[in-house]
Amino acid sequence: MFPIISFTLATLLVGTLLTFAAGRWARWVALLTSVVFLGEASIMLLGFTGLPQFGPGGPGFALGESHPWISLGWLTINYTVGLDGISLVLVLLTAFLQIATVIYSWEESKRPSAWFGLVLLTCLGCLGVFVALDILLFFLFWEAVLVPMFFLIAHWGGPRRRYAALKFFIYTHVASVVMLVALFAMAFYSGAASFDFPALYAATHGLAATTQVFLALALFFGFGVKFPVVPFHTWLPDAHVEAPTGGSVLLAGLLLKLGGYGLIRWVVELLPQGISLIAPVLYVVAMVSIVWGSVVSLSQRDLKRMVAYSSINHMGIVLLAIAVHSPVGLMAAVLLMFAHGIVSGLLFMVSGSVHHTYGTRDIPSVGGITPRTPMLATMIMVGSLASLGLPALISFPAEFTALLATWDRLAYWVVIPLVLLVVTAAFYLWMMQRLLFGPSKGGPEVVHDLPFYEGAGMAILVALTVLYGILPGLLVNVIVQSPVTGPFP
């Protein structure tokens, strides 16, 4: 069988290196690489006709490859990659966001070859995280994401970019270290023969409940900072506000998904007893994040900061759906991660466009932009309505199933996220009222509407929002091809 996953990683790596070296042609190389990556992701999707049956050896993965990598006698580390429905959907998300980001930042004039190269490198890291099925390989890609993102913020960012970049790096790095230690501990305590996911799967289920709880808590801390969950979230608004638009899109769209993905792959699947026992902790953290993200959003004046806090709310719902720990909940969590990736990407793009069209992102001081930039206003509306969960747009089926799963497990506690849906609607509608409608309050009177490339980048995401909003089955049918979301025992 053709090793499509390795081939994709390789082409993306080659494309990234070429982009760094391509000078003034960098954006074209980046675009070509993105198109190729999207093509390869589509091939994976088409070639993905279901998993090998769940067997005694562990969960099945499609298109899997495994080669010996490091052999220490007492421990084998393999280069193992593979896909199931969950990772495939997130790979698709990576491909979509990569091409949208490249197109959106087409006119980047500050060291374009480095810019596009780092964008591609970030996506490469994320792709690696989603396909890696070995602890060491997973961790290498995981860390590989941080470095390009650090430079994207630190070099192309706003006035406080150094502070924000450092804060981002330290937070996530501390979390990574805890995660790494916990992953190693899990491997060694369970006595698995290798760091491979299937080998671990066979071993970790036999761990004592106490051990599972401690490991699950440590891993939850490691992945939770990436989510981010309250109270380890304050890196996020700073990073977003200072990050360049493209950086924000990848940060919200992809990097936040790493936490959710890691939690499902390495905790829910490997430590089912541990996750069940720490579920109450997860519920509390998720509820607090949902409430906090939404309420704090309401008081933000900076459009981008508002969107950043709304991410905390949405990722709180993702965490809640994971904590519920039922097939429906996990399916909803993955669907919501995809939805949030697309929608928050769109919202960060419009924030960036508002900033460089009107010179500020301060919501109360612009006002009445609809007649001045109707295209931009339309994009803001679509993004906001999608984010507040309007049916026929992508978030609705995800939030519906997530909250249905929550009702199933927690009964009337579901009222908390439901009530916060009203608050979420409130801050988006209030933002639209002040920014889009009413008389003009500031900013230049005569402005150009969206440049073609910015509009095109957003249009890709809008099209996906509508397509998957109307036909969520296209994603759901893929996501359920996984041992934890599907009809497997």
Next chain:
Amino acid sequence: MGALDFLFGWAFLVPLFPALAFVLVGLGGTRMKRFEWGGWVAVALSFAAMVVGVLIGVGEMLSPGTYTDTSTVWLTVPGPVGPFPNGFSLVMGTLVDPVSALMLIVVTVVGFLVMLYSIGYMHHDHGLPRYYAELSLFLTAMIGLVLSDNLLEFFLFWELVGVCSYFLIGFYYEKPSAASAAKEAFLVTRVGDVLFLLGVFIYFATYALAGGGAGWAAAGFKFASGNGPFLGSLVTGASSPTLTVAGLMMLAGAAGKSAQFPLHVWLPDAMEGPTTVSALIHAATMVAAGVYLLAVTSLFLGFTPTDQLAIVAVGGFTTFFAATMAVVQPDIKRVIAYSTISQLGYMVLAVGAGFTMVGMFHLFTHAFFKALLFLAAGSVIHAVGTQDLFKMGGLRKHMRVTYVAFLVGALSLSGIPPFAGFFSKDDVLASVYSQLGAHPAYWPFFLLALGAVFLTGYYIFRAFFLAFHGDRPRDAALPAAHEGPWVMRVPLVVLSALAVLAGLFVFAPPFAHLLAPGFTVGGIAPALQGVALGANVPPVYGTTDLALSAVSVALAGGGVLTAWRLWGNGRVYALPEGSPAAPVRRLLLNRYYMKVGYDWIGQRAVYSVARAADFFEQFVIDGTIRGIEGTFARMSDGLRRIQTGVVSDYAAYVVTGVIGLLLLLLFLGPWIVTALGGG
């Protein structure tokens, strides 16, 4: 079998006509100058929708009591645990049954007439492609809602009509008041919507396995199966309190959409939108969706007695409560808006008392006479450019058609026989009256509804006399009034005819079939109680209790006469100083200060909490982190000082360190060895 039954399977085409208009006008509207910026395209396609819609309605009349479900799976979620051992399917489909057929006729007919009227009314406005695209999208979503065959699909279209309403209320978005009203409408209804969603969860999870076979969940949670409710058979193991809560959640959703107390505040402010929008969305169709939700729930899922009392209470109280506020309004559109809230209360009241189809009948007639009143008011506004009743006057001389149309609408609304409103309102009152013996708790709400009849006659004729009677406009600056073009007059005439005749339809057997569902009204709740609610549905519509009819007509007539005494000559007078009525008037004009209260909750309470949270976020959470960071920075600052670069210093550190280690070993060494078990 009727000749038109083959159409039932094609019902999904009806929403596709306006959907096509949405796409055509939305994408190419600005290039369609010859078609009045897309208006005629939207009119033509809404006409097509009306033809098919009415044919389906007629088909249902000819095949009484048939239920035709056509659906496709939207998404399938396999799930082996929880209440869904077989997973569940969510489906999108159409259900043609007596209730949806009745509603389909209303929506498509009024939709087409309003679309036609818009050509004349909106002629001078900017943004016509946007207007027609949004109105077409609304029509698509509304028809989708009407034909929904399960609660999820219902909710999906429910939200879509809500967002269309948001856009259309904010059509004149440059006006801050319009932008604010749009937001308010969305948020207030959203409160109801999330509770509705909770109700959906409860129904889905509680009855996932009910209904035989693989269960309701695997079948896509459809309302009907065959010619009856899916959950019609006795459901075991359902707890009544849970079912009551689910029913109350449906009521909350309905109260938001249908502007029932205490979620009514948004509807009067929604009058910021164009009058055509008020007629279609905020009078005839969308606001009635709440009643439709209650009707569908009561037919297919059922309410518990507690739910019914709550619904009766909300509906009955709202009839009177809203009517009092209409009494003092100076704005012609707001008078009609409060009247809409009040009339929706009657429908809710009837559904709550167990007379679902009676409520739907009132919905049917109300759609026509209320759309008529709004369009007539629109005609007035179009002519004189103001909505202030106190500036108008004497318009009957210049606007004969509008004058007659408004009069017909007002008579129908007041409940004067033989106009349509009389029959349906009388049915509502008679139905509730018949339950008073069994449910004495309904008494106060029945009396409030009866009192509202008097107020209705008064407030609508007050508006009528103020606008049309007298010699000349009270504000001399108003332009000379003139009748609108034919596209505006034709809908007025058609709706006038319907406002007269719609009530009499009930005596025509094919139509009457729609008002008699083909199965025993029921669902889960009655099954649990061992009660067949179907027994409550009166077999004959039309006047059943002559004494009660006489009382209600007398009350309505009294209201009309009072209005004539006070305002019939078209003269306006101020309340005398110190009149005891003055504080009451102020209370009513300020809408019982509920809007002020809600604004306070939103702008003060919630926003203050948000500000406080933001402060906490910045100074406590992030502050703690920065504190830790600062501690480390200071520690490293301190440690850095020992790096002097002087070799002798370093030599001193090394020597100190070695001595320290040796001392440590000397004192602790034996202890360590013992502790490790050696020695």
